[in-house]
Amino acid sequence: MSENMAKDMHKNMYADMYEMTVGIECHVQLATKTKLFSAVDNDARGKEPNACVSPVDYALPGMLPMLNSQAVVLAVRMGEALGAKINPRSHFDRKHYYYPDLPKGYQTTQFYAPIIGAGKVVLPNGHSVRVEHAHLEEDAGKLTHFGDYSLVDLNRAGTPLIEIVSQPDIHSAEDARLYAEELWRLATYAGVSFGDLYHGNMRFDVNISVAEKGAAKLGTRVEVKNLNSFRSVERAASFEFERQAGLLAAGRGAEIRQETRGWSDATGKTTTQRSKEEAQDYRYMPDPDVPPLNLSAEFIAGILAEMPKLPAAYRAAFAGAGIAAETVEIILGHQILAVRLLEVLELDAKLAVKVANLFTGTLLAEENAGLDLSVASGERLAELAQMNEGGELSSTATKQVLVELYDTKNSEKSAKILAKEMNLLQENDDEALEKIILGVLDDPAAASAVADVRAGEMKAVGFLIGLIMKNSGGKANPARARELLLKKLG
Amino acid sequence: MTEKELQHLADLSALSLSEAEMAALGGDLERILGYVRQLDELDTTDVEPTFQVYEMENIWRPDEIVAFEADREELLALAPESKDNQIKVPKVL
């Protein structure tokens, strides 16, 4: 038995015997221009270390926080996206600990009274995960380690975050990933975050415990910190499940310690970082320097009136139009495509099905990577789909025009104009088509096929259509050509 | 307050106190905290705490970048040690 086979066998055995219980804390970086408490540039991408640092972020003596209103607006939107109650009254607290990337010696967060209350996230597979609460807080800076020293860059210190804390409602590694992905969709659709995972816009801490199926008590909780991709969330949960289940199965459950572990993408393993026995006492204290929030119903309603559509609304609309669920999920990966598809749907549901398939089959194909997905409006897309529907464009030609529609230099051109320019319009002009058909019938090369058809050998029709298409330069509508041909041949 | 408790407090405070300091400050703390316990005489059931004396709420600023008085060079010049536009510290373990 190979090693892999043995692994698979264990995996199946564990999955039968044990169950994982997972809760996820997700940090979402907010799409604000400035930091949470200082009016300094919040976008440090491509900038030098400490370029985005004000005296407030540097925590000079006598500096005071100035709350960013947009962070509050985005928190309200995030709350709505999480199906959560917005707590009208909330305030900020200081969480104390010493670290070189924490200039004030405390992080300003919301510990006692968070802005977002309990909510619920429904995953595409129908499972749901309750949100315990979510709160606003500031990020810390970044440390880079060298031989015998470390360097501190405070560009990220003070960046606004929303931390979303889930209930331990997740019971598979796949659901852990689906939950992370859904949070990403919710945060980006609501305009709360740019969702740039590469730049750490979303980070996940996965709390996982494993126990025998049906056990009344949960197992020892292990936290895997700082995962920055959906795949690593799934892999880490899966690895931890097998590690902990393996220990339990071997009667070594006591070796599972309550601890913080780190994840390595390269090795595909988690390793011990810090045991909980060294748990810190953060001495949370309400921050006297930041006046509390007391949001009126009108204020919240005003924000919600401008709320962008959420994935659930798109899912419902697209399913209603008969678009396949897996197609919908792929499209939802790109908010702008969901927006465009809905525009098409509002014009004609039947066309939307076509456009959806064009998106997944062509636009999102690897060879078209790099296109600006926002270029083509719903109206232009609907026109394109209509041309295909009406027989003006072949499927191949439709795909060719689609790609051109997304070229920014064509942004002023309609699908029809492009098709014309590209000489792709199908010949639906019967007179022209008849001429071509007559030409084919006169062609000596076609003589035997013509004879076959006349004799009832219908297989030869295809050969003749092929010739017609060739002579029309691909523009003939094959269905119409067949009709006319058969008429001619009686 | 035991020596262990006081040491824990010193650790939380990031202070490396000498034995003499520990002894002196430990005694002070006991007496001050003892004095403070007189608050237990008061019934504070259903009393809300006051964290801020101003009756202000929702004080915030627009999300617009403003220029600050001191730039990176001036700030980093204050650091006991810096390198490559960053603050230098002994290796963080």
Next chain:
Amino acid sequence: MSSVIKVASEKVSAVELVAAALEKAKKFAEYNVFTSLNEKAALAKAAEIDKKIARGEKAGRLAGVPYALKDNFSSREGKTTASAKMLENYRAPITATAVKKLEDEGAIMIGRTNLDAFAHGGSTENSYFGATANAHDKTRVAGGSSGGSATAVALDIVPFALGTDTGGSIRQPASFNGVYGMKPTFGAVSRYGVVAMASSTDTIGVLAQTAEDTQMLMGLLAGKDEKDTTTLDDFLAAAKSEKLKIGVISDFMGEGVDDEVAKLTKDYIEKLKKAGHQVSEVKMPILKYALAVYYVVVPAEVASNLSRYDGIRYGFRAKDAKTLGEIYSKSRDEGLMPENKRRILIGNFVLSSGFFDAYYLKAQKVRTLIIKAYNEMFAKYDVLVCPVAPTPAFKIGENTSDALKMYLGDIMTVPPSLAGLPALSVPAGKTASGLPIGVQLIGARRSDAILMGLAAEIEGLK
């Protein structure tokens, strides 16, 4: 007495005013008033002002007026030390709003004044640079923490100085030195750039020689500042002269109060009556708990606010610190004074898990009761009166061995701080041995102008 502030003009130049102040500052060097003098920059600025005046340009309402700055205000002029080794060589790259406002009016800072390190204390004995002496008796304390500012004004080195008051740090040294000391309503003056002590009670105010100057200066300093979100819109309009209802806090007139302090306070109350104000005695038994509340809440905020002094980004870093942990603990141990450490330890104790509810939360609830008691009182009275401190200035070294005894001296100044109320220390004569005594006028929030107006009225009766 009217304003003692002499503004530079054709008759008296700014250079003359500033040079005279600097000369006096040096003459009184033994009082240890200043942590540093700003001689060169001050004289250069004075010359600038004189040129402006000669050209007929506007030079500000305080053109050429020399003043002293408590050394916990950031300014690009010189070092901002907070009288602590931690910031001994700290040059602030920013300027506090209050300082900026005075600069904009042409006032000239001639030096930084001594304080208890990080403003922790009531005697200026907790300064890394040594104690400041009382202007009326060199063997006695200046009070604190704004001891240097009070002595500078009392010695007439400058007509006014800036101070900070968290639990009495302007009022008590003003009382000990016989000058006016105004602690405004919380939020009246921007805290931006001022080394924070306790964020919920820190206030910025002035120490001056006359009630009129105090009023004028507070008017210049007050107002909204976008860099301090807790600032209030300017409300320091001139007080209407009318007969006030005044309550004398009898709880602070009996036991534990020095006889001469009580007597001089009563004399001042007689003047209030003579001026036609309606005076009666009031009882506020809850106030005896204020000190306990203060020594929970303020250390907690102190511990938090002083977390940033870690030897990483600025300030003192211990020479022999090798590891990161040593940079923190050794720099803080060497860079902070014993009183700073005492308060940090208390603060971290009351905030730590297991003690938060019993100490910190309990104290903040009692604070609510204190505020409620004041509100009830101010529904009936315009102004409350009591002494500033139970005793006149004590001997240097007299109380340093007993931290709790030292704290008990704050019993009368702390209550208004916890409630964010304005309170003014008014000179009320001297004891037989020549030590000044201050009386405290306390008002409802935003009633600062009434207090200063009343003090000016009584001052005018002399």
